[in-house]
Amino acid sequence: MKIGELSRRTGVATRLLxxxxxxDLLHPDRLPNGYRDYPESSVQRVQQIRDLLQAGLSTDVIREIVPCFLGAGAELRPMVDPELAANLARELGEIERRIETLTRNRDAIRDYLAVASQTVPGHRKTPAA
Structure with a gap:
């Protein structure tokens, strides 16, 4: 299929494809006229790439792991590979550290807002919506 059809079928802009x-995440063939020719499996591959990007993985990591997965979306299933598992464990640890940092920051801001929105004697503050 041509890039326009792949774009329509996946909802991903041709520029992004x-x-x-x-x-090096997609590998279309080139027709004699220079057009890209994507195999049917590219639809699923684009879905995998989108899912992994949304999970916070970089394109470098995705390039390494996407060939090791079958399916897409809720049907995404890994193929067993110890090196891949170690790389994913590192990525998961980094994501969890970022979540912990964001949670601490959110809680600190929430605490500050709770104190800042209390009524101060002689002044009346209205809490932010």
Missing amino acids: RYYEQQ
């Missing part, structure tokens, strides 16, 4: 190709 070209970027995925530049990042």
Whole structure:
């Protein structure tokens, strides 16, 4: 299929599909006229890439792991690979550290807002909506 059809079927802009190709995530064939020719499996591959990007993985990590997965979306299933598992464990640890930091920051801001929105004697503050 041509890039326009892949774009329509996946909801991903052609420019982004070209970027995925530049990042070595998609591998279309080239027709004699220079057009990209994507195999049917590219639809599922684009869905995998989108899912993994939404999970917070970089294109470098995705390039390494996407060939090791089958399916997409709720049907995404890994193939067993000890090196892949170690890399994913590192990525998971980093994501969890970022979540912990964001949670601490959120809680600190929430505490500050709770104190700042209390009525001060002689002044009346209205809590932020």
